[in-house]
Amino acid sequence: MANREIARIFLEMADMLELQGVQFKPRAYRNAALSIESLSEDISSIYSKGGLAALREIPGVGESLAKKIEEFIRTGEVKSYLKMKKEFPVDLEALGAVGGIGPKKAMRLYRELGVMDLGTLEKAAKDGKIRKLSGFGEKSEQKILSGLGFAKSGIGRMPLAEAGALASELVHMLEKCGAAEKIEVAGSYRRGKETVGDLDILVLSSNPEGVMKHFLSMYPGSSTIMKGGKRSSIRLSSGIQVDLRVFSADEFGSALMYFTGSKEHNVGMRKLAISKGMKLSEYGLFSGKKKVAGRTEGEVYKKLGMDWIPPELRENSGEIEAAGKHSLPKLVLHNEVRGDLHCHSEWSGDASGSLEGLAKMAQSLNYEYLLISDHGGPEVRIVNGLDEKKLRKQMAEIDRLNRKLEGITLLRGVETNILKDGRIDLPDSILRDLDIVLASIHSNFSQPPQTITKRIISAMENEHVDIIAHPTGRLIGSRPPLQMDFGEVLDAAKRTGTSLEINCQPGRMDLDSQHIFSAKGKVPLSLGSDSHSPSQLHLMKFGVLNARRGWCTKKDILNCLPLKDLRKKFGF
Numbered sequence: 012m013a014n015r016e017i018a019r020i021f022l023e024m025a026d027m028l029e030l031q032g033v034q035f036k037p038r039a040y041r042n043a044a045l046s047i048e049s050l051s052e053d054i055s056s057i058y059s060k061g062g063l064a065a066l067r068e069i070p071g072v073g074e075s076l077a078k079k080i081e082e083f084i085r086t087g088e089v090k091s092y093l094k095m096k097k098e099f100p101v102d103l104e105a106l107g108a109v110g111g112i113g114p115k116k117a118m119r120l121y122r123e124l125g126v127m128d129l130g131t132l133e134k135a136a137k138d139g140k141i142r143k144l145s146g147f148g149e150k151s152e153q154k155i156l157s158g159l160g161f162a163k164s165g166i167g168r169m170p171l172a173e174a175g176a177l178a179s180e181l182v183h184m185l186e187k188c189g190a191a192e193k194i195e196v197a198g199s200y201r202r203g204k205e206t207v208g209d210l211d212i213l214v215l216s217s218n219p220e221g222v223m224k225h226f227l228s229m230y231p232g233s234s235t236i237m238k239g240g241k242r243s244s245i246r247l248s249s250g251i252q253v254d255l256r257v258f259s260a261d262e263f264g265s266a267l268m269y270f271t272g273s274k275e276h277n278v279g280m281r282k283l284a285i286s287k288g289m290k291l292s293e294y295g296l297f298s299g300k301k302k303v304a305g306r307t308e309g310e311v312y313k314k315l316g317m318d319w320i321p322p323e324l325r326e327n328s329g330e331i332e333a334a335g336k337h338s339l340p341k342l343v344l345h346n347e348v349r350g351d352l353h354c355h356s357e358w359s360g361d362a363s364g365s366l367e368g369l370a371k372m373a374q375s376l377n378y379e380y381l382l383i384s385d386h387g388g389p390e391v392r393i394v395n396g397l398d399e400k401k402l403r404k405q406m407a408e409i410d411r412l413n414r415k416l417e418g419i420t421l422l423r424g425v426e427t428n429i430l431k432d433g434r435i436d437l438p439d440s441i442l443r444d445l446d447i448v449l450a451s452i453h454s455n456f457s458q459p460p461q462t463i464t465k466r467i468i469s470a471m472e473n474e475h476v477d478i479i480a481h482p483t484g485r486l487i488g489s490r491p492p493l494q495m496d497f498g499e500v501l502d503a504a505k506r507t508g509t510s511l512e513i514n515c516q517p518g519r520m521d522l523d524s525q526h527i528f529s530a531k532g533k534v535p536l537s538l539g540s541d542s543h544s545p546s547q548l549h550l551m552k553f554g555v556l557n558a559r560r561g562w563c564t565k566k567d568i569l570n571c572l573p574l575k576d577l578r579k580k581f582g583f
């Protein structure tokens with residue numbers, strides 16, 4: 012399936028275009044990449060059925076991108092991409108993960124020192140060459156060296172959304188194999204972890220040879236890491252490893268449990284089995300030589316006196332004890348979320364989609380409400396927010412739409428900036444008239460921890476601020492989380508009645524599951540897709556997974572409230 016390759020090419024082209032100072036195009040390429048990645052159908056078959064016109068139906072894909080997709084499907088390459096790559100053979104993605112190296116700096120490092128990837132960057136920094144470049148200095152060389160550790164640790168792990176696209180592609184291809192009776196993707200992917208190292212696929216079959224043959228022929232460009240009768244591993248051309256194992260029906264449940272992990276959960280479960288005089292492995296639960304369970308996961312847990320544990324909780328952080336006492340939480344479900352509390356429209360410079368288009372998409376997701384929260388406030392240039400006058404105009408437009416729309420209510424909100432001294436980037440006169448106000452940090456990320464803590468707390472002390480969006484500001488693989496005293500932030504949130512967001516963007520997942528776990532029960536949490544186009548409203552599912560990993564029930568989540576209760580809570 013070409014979907015992922017095309018998405019990757021567009022993402023890379025976006026970076027390179029940005030580097031050349033091209034306006035708007037980079038965003039368009041990124042939006043297209045995201046919607047191509049989330050297509051469930053093979054893009055080549057979309058094309059073979061409907062030609063260019065069908066490609067243009069894909070959200071975010073216009074005439075010129077459709078032609079590039081066509082070119083790739085027909086020839087296996089995109090000439091304009093290859094040309095760009097030749098002029099600038101630099102791994103921007105890897106370099107970007109070293110804080111402080113944006114595309115512009117990467118360009119200079121390449122032109123002047125030949126830096127192309129993390130290896131050549133490390134060498135240049137260690138040789139003291141970077142400090143000699145004008146505009147870099149000793150301090151930035153030091154920063155690069157310390158950032159290298161962070162960048163290397165993220166290498167080789169893919170964000171959950173990317174893993175999801177690959178997983179459905181693999182399952183789709185395996186389903187075509189007649190010998191596969193059942194297919195499950197296990198490992199960290201099944202646990203909903205925010206990044207995934209490799210994919211672990213289990214297949215139920217009485218014909219392992221047939222499955223192996225099919226699997227090893229699925230990706231002509233891949234290399235085989237190991238090949239066995241019931242187990243093989245391949246490495247795809249993108250570098251991602253896929254492990255596949257075949258089991259029979261009487262062991263499939265225990266195998267699924269074992270390969271879902273985590274390793275820590277498995278160790279805990281095995282100890283528990285021993286304490287009950289049994290033995291647990293991927294082949295089953297045994298009492299002496301006799302197998303007492305193995306067909307399904309539920310059967311194994313039950314024989315050990317436990318409830319079935321949702322994969323998201325399997326990290327050995329209390330779930331084994333809770334399942335033994337039948338006191339696991341009833342984790343929040345996607346269909347219990349009644350609305351989205353963070354989204355952008357074309358009123359934000361970096362987003363697309365009309366208010367009405369967003370409302371329609373929200374309706375198709377069966378939402379009751381949708382908070383429109385475009386960027387607001389003049390001070391932070393990169394987000395270029397709306398001022399009071401434009402926000403009032405938008406509020407009037409939302410009121411007009413709400414009179415017309417049925418079954419969905421748009422709420423009037425904003426995502427404003429927490430300035431470097433903790434002030435809010437918009438006056439109280441407008442904040443007080445909005446339904447719900449989100450505030451977030453979009454600048455000055457490297458202040459010391461006490462300053463960041465105080466900054467967030469003063470934002471929460473503004474009586475009009477309702478929710479702190481993406482509270483730690485991290486970008487997975489490219490920006491570490493803001494350093495703060497999270498305990499103090501939670502206390503202040505409770506005192507001021509402010510909620511914290513679980514941002515659902517796969518590149519953010521912010522709060523992360525551990526922060527969610529510690530916040531839960533103390534302050535209400537809100538789920539926000541932070542959509543920058545209508546199709547991104549679907550990203551809610553990633554936030555739901557993260558909330559589940561943080562042990563949340565629907566009571567912990569603000570947007571599981573019906574609209575009338577949400578109105579009461581925020582007084583609008």
Ligand code: DGT
Pocket residue numbers: 197198199200204206207208209210211269270271272273274277278
């Ligand atoms: P990843 O791929 O790094 O995101 O994380 P996982 O959890 O998918 O880990 P992976 O792919 O190495 O192994 C898949 C599962 O197999 C893992 O979650 C638990 C199980 N497993 C692997 N190695 C061990 C081990 O040494 N001991 C035990 N008990 N289980 C293991």
Ligand code: CA
Pocket residue numbers: 198199200208209210211
């Ligand atoms: Ca794995």
Ligand code: CA
Pocket residue numbers: 198209210211254
């Ligand atoms: Ca694995």
Ligand code: ZN
Pocket residue numbers: 426451453480481
């Ligand atoms: Zn934001």
